Amino acid sequence: MTPSIRVALVEDNTRLREQLAQFIAAAPGFACVGACADAATALATLPAAAPEVVLMDIRLPGMSGVECVARLKARLPEVKVVMLTAYDDSETIFQALENGASGYLLKRTPPADLLRSIQEVQNGGAPMNSHIARLVVQSFHRRGSSPRSCENLTTREEEVLRLVAQGFINKEIAESLGISLETVRQHLKNCYAKLHVRTRTEAAMKVFR
Amino acid sequence: MTPSIRVALVEDNTRLREQLAQFIAAAPGFACVGACADAATALATLPAAAPEVVLMDIRLPGMSGVECVARLKARLPEVKVVMLTAYDDSETIFQALENGASGYLLKRTPPADLLRSIQEVQNGGAPMNSHIARLVVQSFHRRGSSPRSCENLTTREEEVLRLVAQGFINKEIAESLGISLETVRQHLKNCYAKLHVRTRTEAAMKVFR
DNA sequence: CGATTTCTCCCCCGAACGGGGTATGGCCAG
């Protein structure tokens, strides 16, 4: 048979932590190699315990779960972290993901689903509940479409600004587009006016953040 | 009972399209209100059909599925689009999501799972297979942490660059930080050298995209 | 302690930029 998945917990609620630890330890194919009550303990003990998957509460006493993920990933780059949260805390979702979390589940997730999610993340997936998945996907919608900011920009203006955002100077942009330097400058002037900015950097950040 | 979910298909393979259309039409709680073979037909007929969810093949003759999503969302902002793809085409995933797609599934998804995914997207979820979910989550890992790029920057250098990214000119940054204009320039020179860029815009985009 | 890093300031100079004009040709809607 395949070896058990090594799982660790970081959860300050003693009752829930022990409940989960027992459940995971008892499940075939899973091993519980750690159950910490706070971030400091996790950072001190988990590197030695070498878990493959960590379930981490997002609200912890002292250091937050988000901060803990970042530090833990620094020492165990291969570890997969699934955040657990009581409410779907939109604010911190993205911070956690940026810091290296691979999944995001609600605490009320049924234990059986939790085990499935652990397997999923171990197999390279990214388990998350549907509401959170939607938020993640929505964050893409805003990015590419450039909502209000560039709505007024013409095709050409946006094209020029895209090259500006890539760090090209006007002369290079002119050559790249096969137009005059002066024309590039003219398009940029129009961009500045429409976006209410005064510099190329501000324009680029506004449209292509 | 709740009304059926209005579903439309855009899929060039006739066999698969009709198979899916029949399956959806036959399923309780689902109605198939359109089945188009290409993007042009979809754009022409779907606004009138008013589907709530569209299953869209990513590879279509003529206009690509990605392009089609963008245009369709422009006319039907409320429609939820789930992309279907034969292989997990990493290249186009992000383009599709940026253009407004809400989900991303493989064609080999079992029909029963497909129905569940349609319900999920209708309820505000974002169905996607686990491999794609991982890619999406990974795209966040790179973003926030600013991996190699700004690791070498000193506190002050990053501070200056942050103001650059907000569109301030050196003179304003100097006043804001209470230091000399020359010092600001010096910090920026160091940034450029460390980031291997030549302009403030390129540096800003590299560190604060 | 000495070496290194960081932050601070200064000069010169050529290139790049931003704002102000003006103008021509194409295209589309009223």
Next chain:
DNA sequence: CTGGCCATACCCCGTTCGGGGGAGAAATCG
């Protein structure tokens, strides 16, 4: 057909940038 929008192009002029130097004070690290 006329006015508006778009893309193209040019001029002047003052400001800003970026690269090249040099240099001192403080902090940090071996």
